[in-house]
Amino acid sequence: MEASKAITKAFVANPERQQEADADRALVQQVQAGDVAAFNRLIVKYRERLYSVIYNMTGNREDTADLAQDTFIKAFQSINRFQGHATFFTWLYRIAVNSTVTHLRKNRLRTFFSLEKVVEEGKNSEILAALTDKSGAERDTFVKELQEKLNDALQKLSINHRTVITLFEIDELSHAEIAEVMDCSVGTVRSRLHYAKQLLQAELQPYLRK
Amino acid sequence: MSQPPDKVTLEDLLRFKRAERPSAEFWTQFDRELQAKQLAALVGKKRWWHSTARTITRFSYLPLGAAAALAFALVAAHQYLSPAAEIADSNNLHTPAGKIAPTPVALPAEVAVLSQPPAVTLPEKAISAIAVPVPSPSHPAAPMAAREIPTAITWLADTLDATDATPLSEHSMSVSFADARITSDRPDSNLGSMGELKSHHTADPLTQVSSPTEMRHARLLAALTDMRSVNTVDPVTLMHQRLATRMGDDGLADDAGRLDASGNSVSFKF
Numbered sequence: 001m002e003a004s005k006a007i008t009k010a011f012v013a014n015p016e017r018q019q020e021a022d023a024d025r026a027l028v029q030q031v032q033a034g035d036v037a038a039f040n041r042l043i044v045k046y047r048e049r050l051y052s053v054i055y056n057m058t059g060n061r062e063d064t065a066d067l068a069q070d071t072f073i074k075a076f077q078s079i080n081r082f083q084g085h086a087t088f089f090t091w092l093y094r095i096a097v098n099s100t101v102t103h104l105r106k107n108r109l110r111t112f113f114s115l116e117k118v119v120e121e122g123k124n125s126e127i128l129a130a131l132t133d134k135s136g137a138e139r140d141t142f143v144k145e146l147q148e149k150l151n152d153a154l155q156k157l158s159i160n161h162r163t164v165i166t167l168f169e170i171d172e173l174s175h176a177e178i179a180e181v182m183d184c185s186v187g188t189v190r191s192r193l194h195y196a197k198q199l200l201q202a203e204l205q206p207y208l209r210k
Numbered sequence: 211m212s213q214p215p216d217k218v219t220l221e222d223l224l225r226f227k228r229a230e231r232p233s234a235e236f237w238t239q240f241d242r243e244l245q246a247k248q249l250a251a252l253v254g255k256k257r258w259w260h261s262t263a264r265t266i267t268r269f270s271y272l273p274l275g276a277a278a279a280l281a282f283a284l285v286a287a288h289q290y291l292s293p294a295a296e297i298a299d300s301n302n303l304h305t306p307a308g309k310i311a312p313t314p315v316a317l318p319a320e321v322a323v324l325s326q327p328p329a330v331t332l333p334e335k336a337i338s339a340i341a342v343p344v345p346s347p348s349h350p351a352a353p354m355a356a357r358e359i360p361t362a363i364t365w366l367a368d369t370l371d372a373t374d375a376t377p378l379s380e381h382s383m384s385v386s387f388a389d390a391r392i393t394s395d396r397p398d399s400n401l402g403s404m405g406e407l408k409s410h411h412t413a414d415p416l417t418q419v420s421s422p423t424e425m426r427h428a429r430l431l432a433a434l435t436d437m438r439s440v441n442t443v444d445p446v447t448l449m450h451q452r453l454a455t456r457m458g459d460d461g462l463a464d465d466a467g468r469l470d471a472s473g474n475s476v477s478f479k480f
Contacts, residue, residue, distance in 0.1 A: 043244065047237070056227055065236075069244045073251050116230040124229050127222045143226075150227055169224040201220050209218040 024088035031079050039079070043072055046089060049171060050096050056166040057100045057159075059113040059151050067103055071096040086180055093167075093181045101159055113151055118143055130209060146207060153203035161196035168193055 024045075030038035050071060055064040074095050082091055118124070132142045154162055163182060167173045168189075175193075179186045201208065232240075468479040 043241075047240065048231070051232065052228070052230075055230065061232070065240055065243070069240070069247055072244055073247050076248060077251055116232055118226055119229045119231050121229065123222075124226060127218055127225065130216070130218050146223070146226065147230070150223060154227075165224075169221060170228050197220060200224075204220065204223055207218065207223055208220065209216065 021087040021089075025084055028079060028082060028084070028088050031076075032082075039076055042088070042092075046092055047072075049089075050092065053093065053166055053171050054096055054100050055116065056154065056170050057097075057162055058104065059115070059155055061114040061116060063103065067096070067099055071099055074099070090177055090180045093173075094183070097163055097167075097181055101163070104159055113148075113155075115147055115151060118147055131207060149204065149207065153200050156203060157196055157199060161192050161199070164189055164192040165196040165200065 024042065027038045027042050031042070047068065051064055051068050054067045054071075055061070058064055058067070071092065075092055082088070086094075128139070128143065131146070132139060134142055154165070157165065160182070164178060167178045167181060168175070173181070175186045175189045178189045182189065470477045470479070
């Protein structure tokens, strides 16, 4: 409840997010009225973000696709129970995170990673230039190595810490939104975030430049 | 070309994770699979009562089986205990009230009185009376209606003896209907004047028959004697009789003709 209030305050501060939430609510009402096509619009809107969260939690492309699809199916099946107390995307994220956490706990012993290709653009190219002066195939190899190191470091975190760091650093959710998604307090989110960053810094020390 | 940054932070490294994105073909495949799953979810959507019915069915086997076993045990016990109870009762010369009582009790005393028309003559032979745990008619404490019941029962039992094959309940009904018809045919019948009807017949049956208990005793003893006579047949005698019927002279000659003994072998023709 407190987290919900915090989200509402955050939206008041962020008019863009508020507009987005209103648009989602309208689409959800259409779906609840029986318009299945409206749900397809919600899928197209959120599939990449949802995929990103799940992918960075699992580190596996195939599992991510299945879990994202299952998340949308679950959301579709229970959309009539969505009453609009929270925003649609936090509700959707919560389904995705819960499904992923359950999946990870079930398959704790199975560690198989299949990584997506890094799309080099803008800031990433500059960072790569700072990290290495190689070019061509050697540069690609370096990127691949960095990608694996990042993935390994993330997988060494606990599920809760990995979720927090994914939602905050990669998906750019606010503390309040993460608290809503993970059903915990903002303080817990902050503390988990701090601890996760410490661990990651220790793991990725060779790549950091000060 | 912009200058590379002097420092690389953790946030910068995690930015690479943000850049890991699937290709456009992946999303085409993703949408197709999702649509298939969505359709499957729509088609295969089960109502709450499906799961409830399935749960009930799953857990109903045990009580059903237990109920069947209990029913079987009760029936078996009933079948096993019934003759013994009857014999025990016959030894006590008393029929349990629960077995016989319902029929006469269901018959109101007044109707029972009506079902005794004066035209019907009771036979002189043994009347099998049914012992019912009612107060003795001669007992001063017994009410008037209770005193009438043994009379009705005696007459009813006599009627039943006349047609042994008919079940008791059918008799009760047919007798009641027949008597009601007889009563209604009578011009002097009047349900309102019950006292008159009672006084009309009460003395007849009891004066003609002996005690119902004694008659019942005699009948059961006769049945037991018959059973004993059947059981006392000597089994050896019985076997001899059977052999004699099977191995008559003709049969024996025929069987001997089929036998052939030559050398060290014996053959039999069929």
